[in-house]
Structure formats: C-alpha cells, structure tokens
Amino acid sequence: MAIEFQHITKTFGDTRALEDVSLTFEEGKIYGLLGNNGAGKSTLLNILTGRMCQDGGTVTVDGAPAGSDAALSRLFLVGEKNLYPDDMKVKRALDTAELFYPDFDRAYAENLAKQFELPLNKKINSLSTGYGSIFRIVLGLSVNTPYVLFDEPVLGLDAQHRDLFYKLLVRKYAESPCTMVISTHLIAEVADLIEHTVIIRKGRILQDAPTEALTAACWAVSGPAGLVDGWAAGRDVFASSVLGGLKTVCVRGEGTEDLPAGLERRRVGLQEYFISLMEEEDQR
Numbered sequence: 001m002a003i004e005f006q007h008i009t010k011t012f013g014d015t016r017a018l019e020d021v022s023l024t025f026e027e028g029k030i031y032g033l034l035g036n037n038g039a040g041k042s043t044l045l046n047i048l049t050g051r052m053c054q055d056g057g058t059v060t061v062d063g064a065p066a067g068s069d070a071a072l073s074r075l076f077l078v079g080e081k082n083l084y085p086d087d088m089k090v091k092r093a094l095d096t097a098e099l100f101y102p103d104f105d106r107a108y109a110e111n112l113a114k115q116f117e118l119p120l121n122k123k124i125n126s127l128s129t130g131y132g133s134i135f136r137i138v139l140g141l142s143v144n145t146p147y148v149l150f151d152e153p154v155l156g157l158d159a160q161h162r163d164l165f166y167k168l169l170v171r172k173y174a175e176s177p178c179t180m181v182i183s184t185h186l187i188a189e190v191a192d193l194i195e196h197t198v199i200i201r202k203g204r205i206l207q208d209a210p211t212e213a214l215t216a217a218c219w220a221v222s223g224p225a226g227l228v229d230g231w232a233a234g235r236d237v238f239a240s241s242v243l244g245g246l247k248t249v250c251v252r253g254e255g256t257e258d259l260p261a262g263l264e265r266r267r268v269g270l271q272e273y274f275i276s277l278m279e280e281e282d283q284r
C-alpha cells in the first residue's frame with residue numbers, strides 16, 4: 001500500500017514544472033517534501049489529488065489512479081488555498097467534512113478548534129491568513145484518511161501556534177499512524193519530525209532518503225582559514241563559508257573524529273544540508 005508516482009512530467013508553457021519524477025510515499029511514515037520556491041512541490045501534490053493533470057506518467061494511491069473516487073477517499077490535502085465557498089462558516093465546513101470522510105472525528109476537530117481558539121461561527125473567508133491555515137490544519141488532523149498531505153501548513157501561523165501544530169501532529173501520528181507528507185520551507189522546524197526526506201529542485205528529485213541517513217555523515221569543520229584549507233584538501237567538501245578569519249567547510253564522509261588542534265566539528269543539520277546542497281547544485 002503506497003502512493004506511487006511514476007515518470008511524471010508536467011509543463012506550463014515553457015516551464016517544465018516536473019520532469020520524470022518517480023517517487024513512493026510508503027504507509028506509516030512522516031515525509032518531508034522540501035524544495036525552493038517554484039521547485040514543483042505544489043504541482044506534485046495537486047496532480048496527486050486530481051486538481052491538475054500530468055502530461056505524462058502515472059500516479060496511484062494504493063493502486064487506484066489519482067483523481068479516481070477510490071484514490072480521493074484515501075487522502076486529504078491541506079492545501080495553501082481555501083477551496084470552500086466564500087460565505088461558508090467553519091462549523092458548516094466541519095459538517096461537510098463529516099459527510100465526505102466517514103472517519104472524520106468531529107469531536108476531535110472541535111477540540112482542536114478550541115485549542116487554537118478558532119471561532120466555529122466565523123465565515124471561512126473572513127479568517128486571517130493564520131486562522132485560514134489553522135482551519136485547514138484542523139480538518140487535516142481530523143479526517144483520518146490513510147494519507148494526509150500538508151502543503152505549507154503553517155503559512156501565517158505565529159510561533160506558539162506552529163509549536164502547537166507540530167505537537168498535535170506528532171501526538172496524532174503516535175495514536176493513529178498514517179502517512180503524512182509535509183511540504184514546507186521551515187526546514188529547521190520539521191527536521192526532527194520527518195523520518196524520510198524528499199528534496200526536489202527545478203522539477204527533479206535530488207534526494208529521496210531517510211532523514212538521518214542524509215545528514216549522518218555530514219560535518220561542519222571550522223577554524224582558521226589556512227588550517228581548514230589544509231585539512232580539507234582532497235576531501236568531499238560540499239559547502240564553505242568565511243566569517244571574519246573563521247572558515248567553515250561542510251564535508252561528507254569519515255575522518256573528522258581526530259581533527260588537528262585549532263579545528264572544531266559539529267553535525268550539519270537538515271536545513272544547513274539543504275541550503276548547502278542547493279548552493280552546490282547552483283554552481284554546477
């Protein structure tokens with residue numbers, strides 16, 4: 001059981017939004033879908049939910065073609081945009097979700113609304129940007145479909161509400177495991193949540209691996225520039241920066257345990273890894 005993209009291509013005029021994308025979202029994992037602006041993340045999720053058609057390739061949800069009733073009933077997209085009618089109230093949207101999703105947990109949704117102080121009697125189109133996101137998050141956490149996809153879920157949320165969302169997401173996942181895909185630019189905030197990372201760049205998949213494996217052998221080594229340069233010569237350096245007289249290089253591989261005196265090392269976090277990878281690709 002899985003979501004499977006096979007050789008997906010999508011073009012808008014001269015823009016190749018997706019190019020030969022093959023990818024699997026397996027059951028029971030939290031995925032991070034990471035990429036810069038315009039990388040193709042939303043296009044991928046919109047094709048999966050049948051909101052857009054691909055030019056080539058196939059997408060299936062537990063074997064059912066994307067966009068079919070069988071596929072749609074198994075997933076929920078917490079998108080960037082509100083697709084509900086302008087004058088619909090939050091409460092009415094919960095009624096609608098209850099009709100369409102048999103496992104929708106109304107009591108849990110109302111409990112979440114209370115925790116976020118989301119007013120049930122307000123019209124959806126009158127919610128602030130942050131509360132619009134909260135409304136969609138409440139739905140996403142309550143639908144209980146096997147796959148829930150979050151596209152920029154914390155858009156406009158303050159730090160306290162973002163923290164609450166991450167805690168609720170982890171609790172939800174622990175209580176009733178499903179597959180969650182989080183597409184976000186706030187990489188540092190989700191780094192500890194996501195078990196598997198997919199990095200997309202200019203419509204192509206650049207990395208698709210367990211998060212731990214991506215950064216496990218990556219270290220940042222810092223010290224006086226001359227000393228760092230001497231040590232780094234011949235190693236797999238994928239990023240470097242200089243601040244004052246202090247140079248830092250990010251390296252892949254072993255050999256950082258016994259550094260010469262004057263050099264220090266620290267683990268590279270997922271966000272630093274992502275930025276360095278993008279810079280490395282830019283220079284190609």
Ligand SMILES: Nc1ncnc2c1ncn2[C@@H]1O[C@H](COP(=O)(O)OP(=O)(O)OP(=O)(O)O)[C@@H](O)[C@H]1O
Pocket residue numbers: 012015016017035036037038039040041042043044
């Ligand atoms: N409806 C559309 N018409 C024309 N071009 C589009 C359309 N949708 C997406 N694109 C283009 O396809 C590319 C991928 O866009 P997409 O929205 O999938 O990126 P993204 O990774 O979600 O970006 P962001 O992080 O900025 O939301 C971009 O170049 C974008 O301009």
